[in-house]
Structure formats: C-alpha cells, structure tokens
Amino acid sequence: MFADAVAGHKRQCVILSDAVARGRVAGAYLFAGPDGLGKKFIAIRLAKILNCLSCRDSAPCEKCESCRKINSGNHPDVLVVHPKGKERIINVALIGDVLKKVSRKSYEGRYKVIIFDDAHRMRKDSSNKLLKTLEEPPPGTVVILVTSRPDRLLPTIVSRCQTINFYLLSDKEIENFLVGMKKIPFEEAKAIASFAGGRISESLKLLSGDSARRRNIYLNNLRSVINGNLAVLFNVISVINSEFQKLLEESAADIKKEKQADGYEDFKEIRELIDAEAFSHVQYEKEEMLLIWQIWFRDMLLIKECGSGADIVNKSEKDALLRFSDGCGFDEILNCIKAVEHARDMVRFNVNFQIVLEEFFLDIIRNMGRKGVLT
Ligand SMILES: [Zn+2]
Numbered sequence: 001m002f003a004d005a006v007a008g009h010k011r012q013c014v015i016l017s018d019a020v021a022r023g024r025v026a027g028a029y030l031f032a033g034p035d036g037l038g039k040k041f042i043a044i045r046l047a048k049i050l051n052c053l054s055c056r057d058s059a060p061c062e063k064c065e066s067c068r069k070i071n072s073g074n075h076p077d078v079l080v081v082h083p084k085g086k087e088r089i090i091n092v093a094l095i096g097d098v099l100k101k102v103s104r105k106s107y108e109g110r111y112k113v114i115i116f117d118d119a120h121r122m123r124k125d126s127s128n129k130l131l132k133t134l135e136e137p138p139p140g141t142v143v144i145l146v147t148s149r150p151d152r153l154l155p156t157i158v159s160r161c162q163t164i165n166f167y168l169l170s171d172k173e174i175e176n177f178l179v180g181m182k183k184i185p186f187e188e189a190k191a192i193a194s195f196a197g198g199r200i201s202e203s204l205k206l207l208s209g210d211s212a213r214r215r216n217i218y219l220n221n222l223r224s225v226i227n228g229n230l231a232v233l234f235n236v237i238s239v240i241n242s243e244f245q246k247l248l249e250e251s252a253a254d255i256k257k258e259k260q261a262d263g264y265e266d267f268k269e270i271r272e273l274i275d276a277e278a279f280s281h282v283q284y285e286k287e288e289m290l291l292i293w294q295i296w297f298r299d300m301l302l303i304k305e306c307g308s309g310a311d312i313v314n315k316s317e318k319d320a321l322l323r324f325s326d327g328c329g330f331d332e333i334l335n336c337i338k339a340v341e342h343a344r345d346m347v348r349f350n351v352n353f354q355i356v357l358e359e360f361f362l363d364i365i366r367n368m369g370r371k372g373v374l375t
Pocket of ligand 1: 055061066
C-alpha cells in the first residue's frame with residue numbers, strides 16, 4: 001500500500017494511490033503543510049511508485065533498479081531540486097536547467113518526476129518560467145511543489161496544481177509509526193511521540209542516541225539544582241551556557257560545510273547568514289531543553305494527583321518524581337510549570353540566556369528547593 005512506510009497522512013496517501021491506480025496522476029501537485037511532516041518523503045515515494053519495475057499494491061518494491069537509483073538520488077528522470085546559494089533561492093537559471101532536462105526524452109523511467117523542495121523559495125521570474133511548463137506539462141511529467149509556505153507562491157502557480165494539504169500528526173500516529181516501522185518499544189515510542197510536536201522529523205531526531213543523551217543531561221541539571229544550593233545553581237548555569245556555546249560553534253561549522261557543498265567559497269560575505277542559522281538552531285535547542293523540563297514537572301503534577309499509577313511520559317524517572325512530588329504541594333508544582341512557560345517566552349524574546357536561567361532556577365528553588373537555601 002502507498003501508506004505503508006508513511007507516518008500518518010492516510011487520506012493524502014489514498015488520494016495519491018487512487019490517482020496511480022486509475023492512471024489519473026496530475027501533471028502538477030502542491031504538497032503544502034508545516035515542515036517536518038514527511039511531505040518530501042511522500043513525493044519521492046510517489047516517484048518510486050510511478051517508475052518501479054515491479055510495483056505491487058501501490059507500493060514500490062524498493063529493490064528494482066529504478067527504486068534503487070531513486071533512493072540513491074541517481075535516477076536521471078527523477079529530480080529533487082533544492083534552493084541554492086547564499087539566499088537559498090530557486091533562481092531562474094536553476095529552473096532553466098531543470099526544464100531542459102524535462103524536455104528531453106525520458107532516459108529510463110516511465111515518468112519524469114520533478115520535486116521542488118521549499119518551492120516558496122522560487123523567485124517571481126523563476127515562477128513565471130515554471131508556469132509555462134505547468135500550463136502545458138509534457139506527457140508523462142509530474143511536477144511536485146513541496147512547501148510549508150504556500151501563501152508565498154504565485155496564485156497562478158497554485159491554481160495550476162492539485163493541492164494536497166498535510167497537517168501535524170497526532171501523538172498516536174507518530175507512536176504507531178515508531179512501533180510499527182522503527183520497532184521501538186511501546187513505552188519509549190509514546191514518550192518520544194509526546195515530545196515530537198506532531199512532526200515526524202522531530203521524533204526521528206529524538207530517536208538518535210545523541211538526543212536521548214542530551215535529555216538525560218538536561219534532567220540531571222534540573223535535579224541537581226533542586227537538590228543543591230546556590231553554588232550548585234550557578235555552577236549548573238555555567239555548564240549549560242558553555243554547552244550551548246559549544247553547540248553554537250558546532251552548528252556554524254556544519255552549516256559552513258553545507259554551504260561549501262553548495263559551491264560557496266567566499267564565506268566572509270555569508271558570515272551573517274551562517275551565524276543567524278546557527279543561532280536559530282541553538283534557540284530551538286534551548287526551547288527543547290525547557291520543554292523537557294516542562295514535561296517532567298507535568299509528570300510530577302500527574303503523580304501528585306493520581307499517585308504512582310499515573311500515566312506519565314518519563315517512566316524511567318518515576319522514582320525521582322514520586323520523591324519530589326512527596327516533598328511539595330500541588331501549587332508549588334504548578335508554579336514550576338508556570339516558571340518554565342515564562343522562561344520559554346523569554347527565550348523566544350531573545351532575553352539574555354544567563355538571566356533567563358537564573359530567574360528560572362531561583363523560582364524552582366523557591367518552590368521546590370531545600371528549605372533555607374534562599375534565606
Ligand atoms: Zn521498484
């Protein structure tokens with residue numbers, strides 16, 4: 001089935017597999033919806049199904065020459081176009097190249113499939129150039145525009161495409177995918193799904209060992225502050241700050257490598273761009289840390305309410321949560337949740353992170369810390 005191997009999006013998969021089964025595949029699709037949902041994955045899956053040499057039940061075999069070439073990005077008739085260059089745009093020259101390839105006879109595929117990733121990064125002149133092809137697509141050509149910002153596309157482009165909207169997944173859909181496809185134990189899948197915010201890409205990131213390791217570090221930091229004194233508090237803040245500084249440098253280096261692969265040589269002129277991208281990556285990670293703490297306090301509140309049988313996310317933390325919830329009242333835990341929410345707002349407003357952490361941890365100690373720490 002088309003939907004096998006795909007997390008959620010059942011209705012969207014049915015629309016596409018019906019079109020394939022009836023031989024009524026549209027010449028142009030617009031896959032619209034937030035980032036991280038698997039839209040490009042589904043576009044590539046459609047390309048595989050259309051060209052697979054032994055496709056059964058609307059699913060690609062993943063073994064034939066065509067499937068293997070698409071998986072390795074080497075199929076001459078299946079193109080995935082990414083925005084390029086310092087401004088990350090799909091410029092008119094790039095569109096020209098792609099259209100030239102489309103106009104040639106198909107090499108080996110039955111269908112030519114062109115997937116534009118982040119299609120909203122097409123400029124007006126590029127859009128107009130593509131429009132001509134969308135108006136009269138060569139037979140056997142399927143253009144798929146993938147975007148999180150359909151509002152930024154020219155209306156004339158949108159009107160030439162069959163739009164398929166994608167929505168954030170439910171926790172249950174992510175959980176089922178992790179258990180079914182990734183063979184993750186149910187409890188762990190449930191915890192990961194609750195952190196993923198409806199995005200399959202997030203859940204895959206959380207699956208990686210590195211992310212699990214960071215989650216443990218973040219929770220350890222929080223517990224040390226609650227158990228410790230002011231000296232511990234300032235020590236933890238300085239550890240967290242230096243970790244994030246390291247992360248900032250690492251992501252800047254990674255982004256530079258990506259740009260290098262895009263053909264960039266003069267990094268002086270795009271320094272600001274690299275810094276901005278690295279900064280937003282680190283901001284995201286800071287919010288993630290606060291989210292992990294927030295869920296931990298929420299679990300504590302649940303335990304306070306429902307006792308040890310509560311259905312909590314952090315199962316492995318149960319003993320610690322029971323201990324902490326024993327020592328403080330319902331209102332104090334609620335205050336801690338409010339403190340995390342406040343800290344997340346401050347991070348979003350770019351308030352100095354040292355100040356955010358100091359204020360947050362002092363709030364936590366006031367509500368949960370050992371008696372006498374602040375007096
Ligand atoms: Zn195949």
